[in-house]
Amino acid sequence: MNKIALGQVFEQEFLFTQDQVIAFADVTGDKNPIHLDAKHAANTVYKKPIIHGYLGGSIFSRIFGNDFPGEGTVYLNQKLEFRRPMYTGVRYKAILEVKEINEARHKALIDTRIINTEDDKPVITGEANVIHKEKIG
Numbered sequence: 001m002n003k004i005a006l007g008q009v010f011e012q013e014f015l016f017t018q019d020q021v022i023a024f025a026d027v028t029g030d031k032n033p034i035h036l037d038a039k040h041a042a043n044t045v046y047k048k049p050i051i052h053g054y055l056g057g058s059i060f061s062r063i064f065g066n067d068f069p070g071e072g073t074v075y076l077n078q079k080l081e082f083r084r085p086m087y088t089g090v091r092y093k094a095i096l097e098v099k100e101i102n103e104a105r106h107k108a109l110i111d112t113r114i115i116n117t118e119d120d121k122p123v124i125t126g127e128a129n130v131i132h133k134e135k136i137g
Helices: 018-028 038-042 053-057 059-066
Strands: 009-014 074-082 092-102 107-116 122-131
Touching: 009 059, 018 053, 053 059, 053 074, 053 122, 059 074, 059 092, 059 122, 074 107
Parallel strands: none
Antiparallel strands: 009 092, 074 122, 092 107, 107 122
16 A cells, blocks of 8 residues: 655546536535526526536545545545636546645645646646545655
């Protein structure tokens, strides 16, 4: 079992479908038409439906729990800044970088970013604190 290291970077590409946006709206109750109604969205600055910001940011939970550090990770908190809209069917890349490690507490501060792979512009930026007893410290 490899421990994560200061400066280590993890990257994962992903995309969301409109069906996933609809499912997220059903689970959260956020039925804002900017996410669900193409006719409504056409009359906004975005011109088409956008993904819920927290659906986009939820990729970090999947990565922490499954891949980096992986199973057993406790996700303590997350700061997110929504910089640009995200759209269904567009390929994005999550980039995570270990900024600080507290070995005694098995904690890590991780820089979290999502970029649009078409133009490399950030769509979400932030940072997270996680604990993992075996993989941190």
